[in-house]
Amino acid sequence: MVQGVGFRPFVYRIAVEEGLVGFIGNNTGGVTIEVEGPVERLAAFRRRLREETPPLARIDSVTTREMQTSGEAEFRILASDAAGTVSTGIPADAATCADCLRELFDPGNRRYRYPFLNCTNCGPRFTITRRIPYDRPQTSMARFKMCAACQAEYDDPTNRRFHAQPNACPTCGPRIWLVAPDGAEIQVADPVEEAIDRLVAGEIVAIKGIGGFHLAVDATNEAAVARLRARKHRHGKPLAVMVRDLEAARAICELVDEEESLLEAVSRPIVLARRRADCGIADCVAPGIPWLGVYLPYAPLQHLLFADARVKALVMTSANLSEEPIAIDNNEALARLGKIADAFLMHDREILQRCDDSVEALVDGAPQLIRRARGFVPLSVPLPMDAPPLLAVGGHLKSVFTLARGRFAYQSQHLGDLEDIRGLDFFREALAHMMHTFDIKPEAVVHDLHPGYLSTLWAKEWAAERGLPLIAAQHHHAHIAGCMTEHALDEAIGLALDGTGYGTDGSIWGGEVLIARLGGFKRFAHLEPIPLPGGDAAVKEPWRVAYSALRAAGMEPEQAARLAGAEPEQTRIVERMIDRRLNAPMSTSLGRLFDAVAAVVLGRRVVDYEAQAAMELEGCAVDEKDKAGSEEYALELFEGGEPGSSNVLRTDRLWKALLRDLRCGESPRRIAARFHAGVATGLIHAAASARIETGINRVVLSGGCMHNRRLARLLRAGLEEKDFQVFQHRRVIPGDGGLSYGQAAIAATILNRR
Ligand SMILES: [Zn+2]
Ligand SMILES: [Zn+2]
Numbered sequence: 001m002v003q004g005v006g007f008r009p010f011v012y013r014i015a016v017e018e019g020l021v022g023f024i025g026n027n028t029g030g031v032t033i034e035v036e037g038p039v040e041r042l043a044a045f046r047r048r049l050r051e052e053t054p055p056l057a058r059i060d061s062v063t064t065r066e067m068q069t070s071g072e073a074e075f076r077i078l079a080s081d082a083a084g085t086v087s088t089g090i091p092a093d094a095a096t097c098a099d100c101l102r103e104l105f106d107p108g109n110r111r112y113r114y115p116f117l118n119c120t121n122c123g124p125r126f127t128i129t130r131r132i133p134y135d136r137p138q139t140s141m142a143r144f145k146m147c148a149a150c151q152a153e154y155d156d157p158t159n160r161r162f163h164a165q166p167n168a169c170p171t172c173g174p175r176i177w178l179v180a181p182d183g184a185e186i187q188v189a190d191p192v193e194e195a196i197d198r199l200v201a202g203e204i205v206a207i208k209g210i211g212g213f214h215l216a217v218d219a220t221n222e223a224a225v226a227r228l229r230a231r232k233h234r235h236g237k238p239l240a241v242m243v244r245d246l247e248a249a250r251a252i253c254e255l256v257d258e259e260e261s262l263l264e265a266v267s268r269p270i271v272l273a274r275r276r277a278d279c280g281i282a283d284c285v286a287p288g289i290p291w292l293g294v295y296l297p298y299a300p301l302q303h304l305l306f307a308d309a310r311v312k313a314l315v316m317t318s319a320n321l322s323e324e325p326i327a328i329d330n331n332e333a334l335a336r337l338g339k340i341a342d343a344f345l346m347h348d349r350e351i352l353q354r355c356d357d358s359v360e361a362l363v364d365g366a367p368q369l370i371r372r373a374r375g376f377v378p379l380s381v382p383l384p385m386d387a388p389p390l391l392a393v394g395g396h397l398k399s400v401f402t403l404a405r406g407r408f409a410y411q412s413q414h415l416g417d418l419e420d421i422r423g424l425d426f427f428r429e430a431l432a433h434m435m436h437t438f439d440i441k442p443e444a445v446v447h448d449l450h451p452g453y454l455s456t457l458w459a460k461e462w463a464a465e466r467g468l469p470l471i472a473a474q475h476h477h478a479h480i481a482g483c484m485t486e487h488a489l490d491e492a493i494g495l496a497l498d499g500t501g502y503g504t505d506g507s508i509w510g511g512e513v514l515i516a517r518l519g520g521f522k523r524f525a526h527l528e529p530i531p532l533p534g535g536d537a538a539v540k541e542p543w544r545v546a547y548s549a550l551r552a553a554g555m556e557p558e559q560a561a562r563l564a565g566a567e568p569e570q571t572r573i574v575e576r577m578i579d580r581r582l583n584a585p586m587s588t589s590l591g592r593l594f595d596a597v598a599a600v601v602l603g604r605r606v607v608d609y610e611a612q613a614a615m616e617l618e619g620c621a622v623d624e625k626d627k628a629g630s631e632e633y634a635l636e637l638f639e640g641g642e643p644g645s646s647n648v649l650r651t652d653r654l655w656k657a658l659l660r661d662l663r664c665g666e667s668p669r670r671i672a673a674r675f676h677a678g679v680a681t682g683l684i685h686a687a688a689s690a691r692i693e694t695g696i697n698r699v700v701l702s703g704g705c706m707h708n709r710r711l712a713r714l715l716r717a718g719l720e721e722k723d724f725q726v727f728q729h730r731r732v733i734p735g736d737g738g739l740s741y742g743q744a745a746i747a748a749t750i751l752n753r754r
Contacts, residue, residue, distance in 0.1 A: 002031045004091045004134045005056035006120030009162045014048045015075040025078035090134045095268040095298035097122035115301040116174045120164045127211045127353045136165045140350035147172035174349035181338045195345045196308045206341035211355025211374045212326030213319035213333045222282040231340040236608030238286035240270045240293040242316040244306040252279035267375025268298035272361035289619040325426040355413045364712045369733045373413040380408040384488035391442035392743035393455040395736045402740035403440045418454045446471040446747035450502035473743045475501025479702035480516045482742025487727045491517045493690045498703030499591030510589025513686045518749040525647035525686045531584035533577040541606045542613045545592045546599035553655040565605045624673035632657040633674045635682025680714035700727045704735035
């Protein structure tokens with residue numbers, strides 16, 4: 001990553017400091033440097049190239065070659081040619097750097113309190129770029145002509161703002177203003193001060209940021225947050241909280257070192273961390289779970305808000321209704337958020353790419369991405385094989401597509417749920433931009449096996465229009481293939497654990513033990529299938545799943561209904577669905593088993609958002625020890641009935657032990673802990689059986705359930721105890737946000753074989 005990150009000026013500077021002559025230029029492979037001088041100075045140059053790399057630059061490899069000296073007079077930066085910039089792309093957006101921050105609060109600086117200051121080491125990139133090459137005329141800064149002072153910085157190779165494309169100052173750059181919901185400008189001397197006053201008074205302010213608008217409200221004000229929830233139609237789903245700095249984050253969350261590093265990374269993700277009991281954050285910010293999504297300011301405007309001592313913690317949530325794409329345009333924001341926000345803090349630096357905040361958490365001691373967006377896009381993830389140019393469209397929920405070429409996979413930003421035309425429009429717009437940015441023309445398209453997904457239908461149409469070959473990848477195979485590819489494995493035992501995925505038999509899978517290669521897989525074992533009465537309705541109403549699971553475990557209708565918390569009228573309908581197999585697809589999903597247990601143990605009858613029940617169940621056990629009498633709850637592995645059929649992980653013993661504990665008055669937290677341990681134990685037994693059959697000793701863990709930290713920890717510890725090598729996702733999301741990466745790996749493998 002050498003484009004737009006101050007790499008060439010950096011090389012210029014160290015070459016000049018070492019007294020070397022020559023030049024630096026971009027080419028299709030990256031960067032070429034020719035240097036001439038005394039041997040020991042050349043060695044120093046080479047060392048400093050690695051040791052002093054600018055913060056946003058990334059060197060993957062350096063190749064050196066000796067040449068004849070040519071007697072250059074000085075060291076020069078060659079102009080970049082358009083062809084050369086393609087492979088080096090656009091950098092990701094980066095948080096305000098320490099130097100800029102000092103200037104922001106220095107009354108003597110000409111950019112004092114200027115909300116758009118940035119430099120080569122920080123600022124927006126991806127979100128303001130229309131097309132490559134990454135140069136000012138191709139960004140939304142094109143309309144701002146630099147003043148003489150800014151231009152001088154821009155042209156000076158020794159300046160921190162040399163070729164900083166978004167360079168600006170109060171004289172020549174974007175400006176900020178405040179708008180009422182009716183669109184009229186609110187005339188005030190200082191719009192930021194006015195916005196702060198309103199936030200402190202409990203108002204909801206829509207704030208235009210880097211990748212879109214945020215809705216901001218005082219996170220310590222229970223009534224204000226409740227009002228935001230009501231207006232946004234978002235009831236239970238946790239809201240992210242921004243605080244001034246690390247110290248403020250420590251005051252509301254218990255943080256370990258790795259979490260603190262994540263908070264301060266230039267990508268500035270939202271970090272899911274354990275909240276403190278006395279954190280002072282309104283309860284309704286993250287109801288029912290012991291974690292808080294916390295993050296630090298990453299744009300100058302956000303730093304200005306927090307410079308006021310009255311602003312302690314702000315809910316900063318994507319400005320949209322439920323799962324719609326985030327609003328980016330001033331008029332769009334007014335139209336869509338006019339009934340939500342009390343005021344709008346707007347600016348005239350256009351956002352060209354929608355990009356939510358990224359989310360990360362520390363899982364089993366290492367960072368794991370939960371949502372991939374600002375700060376990560378459009379950075380590539382390596383591929384261990386050579387991929388022909390191809391497009392992997394991903395799944396249905398939390399959509400992310402992947403464009404692959406050669407040894408690189410470029411994943412899109414989080415696109416939300418592909419449920420309607422608005423989601424699809426965002427998908428199309430992001431795809432067009434990324435195809436253009438990296439000049440990738442797909443020669444094949446890979447989609448999920450599910451025939452009804454919007455992404456599948458779209459992929460079929462798009463490929464047909466272009467006469468491209470299509471590949472369908474099974475959902476859980478793609479999850480496992482993604483994790484295998486991250487670790488360059490060619491075969492593995494895969495535990496694919498998630499909510500929903502279309503199986504090769506047309507039923508819903510999600511608790512799968514696969515023997516996987518990249519080109520194919522065998523279903524070694526799966527969770528016992530149960531009917532999901534009502535299909536999608538069962539996902540939103542865990543009591544239905546609980547009822548079905550208890551009936552399958554041999555319980556009478558009345559007893560099952562009582563334990564599931566079902567009304568008598570509802571029970572009759574659901575019983576009929578199960579009995580006649582009407583709108584009751586069979587499912588082996590582990591996510592649904594979590595839902596069922598949450599319904600019975602926590603009384604979580606309906607959910608407001610995906611994975612709520614599972615998160616509450618994990619959260620409930622957060623202070624319990626990992627080992628909690630798991631053997632009695634363990635899923636039991638039974639051989640499949642017919643020859644060649646998969647083994648089944650049965651749940652009857654688990655339910656029996658769980659219900660007995662419940663009857664004996666055992667605490668929900670203890671039961672939740674035992675449930676996690678029992679699930680892990682059963683899956684580890686299954687992996688051990690798979691090893692006996694195949695001799696494979698590597699286990700990869702994938703699927704949305706791997707966001708569950710307790711389960712991830714238990715599986716790794718238990719598998720390593722049995723001398724397995726265990727692999728988890730690191731740079732790719734375990735849930736559906738990472739699906740397209742695995743799809744791309746499967747397609748590349750199949751296409752390379754052809
Ligand atoms: Zn900076
Ligand atoms: Zn200026």
